[in-house]
Amino acid sequence: QVQLVESGGGLVQAGGSLRLSCAASGRTFTGYAMAWFRQAPGKEREFVCAMNWSGRITYYADSVKGRFTISTDNAKNTVYLQMNGLKPEDTAVYYCAATTDIAFVTRPQAYDYWGQGTQVTVSS
Numbered sequence: 001q002v003q004l005v006e007s008g009g010g011l012v013q014a015g016g017s018l019r020l021s022c023a024a025s026g027r028t029f030t031g032y033a034m035a036w037f038r039q040a041p042g043k044e045r046e047f048v049c050a051m052n053w054s055g056r057i058t059y060y061a062d063s064v065k066g067r068f069t070i071s072t073d074n075a076k077n078t079v080y081l082q083m084n085g086l087k088p089e090d091t092a093v094y095y096c097a098a099t100t101d102i103a104f105v106t107r108p109q110a111y112d113y114w115g116q117g118t119q120v121t122v123s124s
Helices: none
Strands: 003-007 010-013 018-025 033-039 046-052 058-060 068-073 078-083 092-099 118-123
Touching: 003 092, 018 033, 018 092, 018 118, 033 068, 033 078, 046 068, 046 078, 058 068
Parallel strands: 010 118
Antiparallel strands: 003 018, 018 078, 033 046, 033 092, 046 058, 068 078, 092 118
């Protein structure tokens, strides 16, 4: 059974940093794209970033480019999201997701597996 388990969320002041982790288990993720999405209250789920499992190809939303970095530790089957320069508008529940549909990585509908989410709150 595939499981994606996020951790690392919390409360941070504007300008601060957090690192989210997503522990993946239940299958081999070679050939998958791994992504982070976020959802703020009253808003639709929003693409944040994605990468293929080898790490050679990455995608970022314009709103996080230059501040967030996605990475993987293949030995630990873990995906990370390093978030620097956090802003109050980054406040949301952050979700890890996995898909084999690499052509549509920005679309939530393309993803087969989702984690339960971790809350990130940025105070001003």
